[in-house]
Amino acid sequence: MPCRSRSCSVSLQRYLVLSTAIFAAAAADAVAASVGDLVRDARCFAKCYRQIAAEQPKCYSGCLNERWINKPGECPVGDLDSVASLDRPCLEQCNSDDFCQAEYKCCRHSCGITCQQPVGLAEHRPGLPDVPNVVAVSDYGKALVVEWSAPFPGTSAGHVTYVVQERHHVGAAYVPERMTTWAMVTRTDRTREQFRQLHAPGRWFQFRVAAINENGTSGYSPPSDQFFVEIGPHVDPPGPPQDLMVSSLKWTNKDYQQCVLSWKPPAESVLPVRKYKVFISVRDGPHVYHKRNVVPAVS
Numbered sequence: 001m002p003c004r005s006r007s008c009s010v011s012l013q014r015y016l017v018l019s020t021a022i023f024a025a026a027a028a029d030a031v032a033a034s035v036g037d038l039v040r041d042a043r044c045f046a047k048c049y050r051q052i053a054a055e056q057p058k059c060y061s062g063c064l065n066e067r068w069i070n071k072p073g074e075c076p077v078g079d080l081d082s083v084a085s086l087d088r089p090c091l092e093q094c095n096s097d098d099f100c101q102a103e104y105k106c107c108r109h110s111c112g113i114t115c116q117q118p119v120g121l122a123e124h125r126p127g128l129p130d131v132p133n134v135v136a137v138s139d140y141g142k143a144l145v146v147e148w149s150a151p152f153p154g155t156s157a158g159h160v161t162y163v164v165q166e167r168h169h170v171g172a173a174y175v176p177e178r179m180t181t182w183a184m185v186t187r188t189d190r191t192r193e194q195f196r197q198l199h200a201p202g203r204w205f206q207f208r209v210a211a212i213n214e215n216g217t218s219g220y221s222p223p224s225d226q227f228f229v230e231i232g233p234h235v236d237p238p239g240p241p242q243d244l245m246v247s248s249l250k251w252t253n254k255d256y257q258q259c260v261l262s263w264k265p266p267a268e269s270v271l272p273v274r275k276y277k278v279f280i281s282v283r284d285g286p287h288v289y290h291k292r293n294v295v296p297a298v299s
Contacts, residue, residue, distance in 0.1 A: 073118025
């Protein structure tokens with residue numbers, strides 16, 4: 001295509017600047033993806049575990065910054081196109097596995113490229129540790145103790161470390177739909193840990209564990225059986241609500257008044273507050289009527 005030399009030079013400079021910006025943005029995205037990535041962090045810890053102490057920081061930093069192009073597992077094939085639907089836009093979320101958090105892989109489907117949970121991780125792959133099994137959750141009075149199985153000797157390469165996650169909900173009965181999302185509790189090299197911060201009466205817990213080495217992970221264990229932290233005889237019930245206040249008092253018509261009743265939760269409560277009982281007394285001439293309403297607590 002004919003053009004003047006100056007205009008071609010300007011166009012080429014703009015192209016080079018744009019290409020550089022795109023590459024820098026992609027690199028920045030890849031580095032950002034590694035921040036807070038539990039699996040990547042544990043993988044680098046395992047990789048650098050046997051380095052001498054003076055070399056470990058350099059090894060760990062270099063590992064976090066290197067690209068993890070081909071993670072273990074395969075992209076799901078049979079039902080991946082169900083990701084695309086009319087109620088969500090088509091996305092180009094990644095261009096390699098390195099852009100995806102944890103064990104997720106970058107997978108192409110009919111409506112873009114997105115990070116997906118890989119399949120086939122449960123099958124034993126050479127160089128990867130086996131999936132652990134949570135064998136016991138126990139209440140030791142002031143702490144919850146979780147134990148899990150270690151990989152069979154000789155089935156994985158190098159040092160193995162573990163990431164433990166938990167989810168929970170409040171209530172007397174176990175309701176799976178009320179469980180919180182999975183959250184990290186700790187990374188450890190042991191197969192038994194105690195958690196004082198999780199000893200919360202009146203709550204249901206589940207745990208899962210991933211074994212990770214320098215090659216990656218075979219995935220998280222199946223969730224443990226649900227475990228209830230008993231309330232016990234020496235736990236006081238919640239105290240009274242604080243700072244009770246009536247506001248926005250007004251007449252809705254000549255016979256009725258409307259107001260906003262507000263309060264704060266008890267200052268200290270080991271047990272979770274599920275609901276409040278509100279008692280109302282209404283005087284009508286010489287008569288006094290009492291009403292009671294049950295209000296769910298806002299969690």
